[in-house]
Amino acid sequence: MSSSETPINWKRNLTVTWLGCFLTGAAFSLVMPFLPLYVEQLGVSGHSALNMWSGLVFSITFLFSAIASPFWGGLADRKGRKIMLLRSALGMAIIMLLMGMAQNIWQFLILRAVLGLLGGFVPNANALIATQIPRHKSGWALGTLSTGSVSGALLGPLAGGLLADSYGLRPVFFITAVVLFICFLLTWFCIRENFTPVPKKEMLHARQVFASLKNPKLVLSLFVTTLIIQVATGSIAPILTLYVRDLAGNVGNIAFISGMIASVPGVAALLSAPRLGKLGDRIGPERILIVALVFSVLLLIPMSLVQTPWQLGILRFLLGAADGALLPAVQTLLVYNSTREIAGRIFSYNQSFRDIGNVTGPLLGSGIAASFGFRTVFIVTAGVVLFNVFYSWLSLSRAVRQPQSAPD
Template sequence: MMWGRRPVRAPPPRRCGGVLWSARVSAPDEDQPAPAASDRRSSGQADIGRRNFAAVWVANFITAVGMMGFIPLIPLYLRELGVSGAESERIWSGVLAAGAPLMAAFMGPLWGSLGDRVGRKPMLLRANLAIMVFVGCMGLVTSIWQLLALRLIQGVFSGFLAPAMTLVSVTAPAERQGRTLGLLQTGVLCGSAIGPLVGGAVADSLGLRAVFFVCAGTSLVAFLVVALVVVEPPRAAVPKGSLSGPGKLLRAVAGDLRLLLANRALRGVLLGVFAVRFGASLIEPVLTLFVETLKGVDPERLASQAGLVFSVQVAATVFVTPYWGRLGDRRGPRRVFRLCAAGAALSFGAQALVTSLPQLLCLRLVCGVFLAGIMPTAYSAASRHSSADQRGGAYGFTFSSVILARGLGLLGGGWLAAHVGFAPLFVVGGLLMGAAALVARMGAARTPLRSQP
């Protein structure tokens, strides 16, 4: 509230890629000098933010197209490498699907905190370069063990989402963090929806191995976009002594990570997002088998109908994610996270009762609407409870929670389905999402917000 002054309306903000970038305008004060230099710095940072957002969105989209072009085809590639038998195919498909995410989960905080010290742009370049090299080499393997080794190494070096989110976040206006991060994620979601179509078309026309080379090519394009367009945002000065050698650098990074984990509110964010993503991932490895048991499913069209079940949730996420980000900016990310987790819990758990394909499609659509709000609000909450010079580490932990939850969910879902059936997977997943909604009530109330960029 302004005392003794008349508020001045801000000029209309400029729009770039759906993100509004503007600075708040306060009433003029004749006793204060005109802040020309400050205005120029603020305008320059906004220009960097718009440029980086556009470039990173495009890079994320291209990378996601390539990554999702080959991942759904891994079971078919296994047969080409000599794996036979339904049981062996299922086991190896699960291991290869989960291997890279699990490795990325352990490395995410390290890369994020390292980016806080040496720069976020180098981390994004490192990720795209790793995808280009290691995924390209997957098209040359001759045994399943070579493919597994490359997937694990890829997971160590190729986490691209966390540094992308960090780089954009530090130049976005503090009051629009959720909106900006939500829109940024639509690039990944759109790429993930298009990638399987591209991969399938390439495999049908050029063969399975060509898909890996195409993915490597898309990563090269994304690498060039980041290298040529992205501008490294200014960050807090780092003592030179902390960068004088690998040992000192790793000790400094470890200290940064310990400091972040001491933040109670951030721990609540990590626990909540882990519970939601783990619960949602339980059904994924056996969802096609569950669809096969429903009324009205044509066995000859099982693949396309199962693909529709997957796509309807992704489509809902693409369209609704920016809305949840904007709502989180206005109402607070923790409150919106709680709403989304509760809605996802009800709609996901109710899928245990479906008996027909239309019922499942409707509930998947509703569940996708609520799941769309989890990630933008989680990243926005992480940004609120970390300073700008710790943002990479905070996002690295958040990213790791998501990836670790997904990897463990993929591994555990198939095993649980074999022992208890499909319905309990929905029940367990719904209960975990409900628990996340409760966790969201507990975390940040007594923890002060950290400085914003």
């Protein structure tokens, strides 16, 4: 389906998409530290109302992203992945600009929903690289690409907090819009794609997409694995600061300690993802996936027993090293088990499952903590990941990985 006389420089594309994922990751997380404060500034008052609206404006983006991802994935397979990257970056830039102008909570809620509808830079970047990279380098390339959004998400909250303190809340949205527009320009001028548009009548429907797969049950199981990974990650997020406060007692720098413990998994994932991806190219991503899941279970259980924040921080750093391997391993297996023609939709379906996990995980963690306490969240999360170990092992043991020929 790809045809042109000019060869693709996939290494340059990988570098530019990494920068794009970094900028979009930073742009999204820039506004996260003060999202409840902005909700309050828009007129919401009262503890319960503030909590409800903050949770709603946070989760609605993921919910609408889950709905829209398959549509954008189909359009990417028909029109090309670069145009989807451009559409996503420019659309998000405009929405961020409008968010800074919102006058009430309903306008802000609607804009957050539209942000989810117009998103999708990261899955389309994954699909673009997956269809251009030599197959034997897929694990390393997708692992490296994953560090872009992780790096942005790590630096974003720090930068967002500093900017909000210096300039106020609304200007941060305008700065975020500028960052996303830079991402749009980088994509426009630096990314190359040889793509022949496919007539709509020749496109496969969703059922035909799965029918065309050599092992549709395995691909579906990988989607479920992605969902469970995100549920496990998200279940801890809403209770982490409160758990750290319980462990630390009355100390003056609780915000700093909590921020450090929240960030260390991302740092570890940043270090581990490319290396474990490269190892997966040698020994097989399915082995990396299973071992990383088992390692996660063995780290989550003692997290429920820690007595100091530093014990929790060390365990979360080790957990981040394992987490850095999980999603790239799943994505590499998706590359092995699908074709270039349907890569956009396969990655978009996977993104939908990931978004559903992003919505479900925090709700699960908050509900368990409210009923049974913080420590129980880690035990239940370990149980969820243990289920994922057996589910993934059974799914992978039934399938024989059949790599496709390397891209030109």
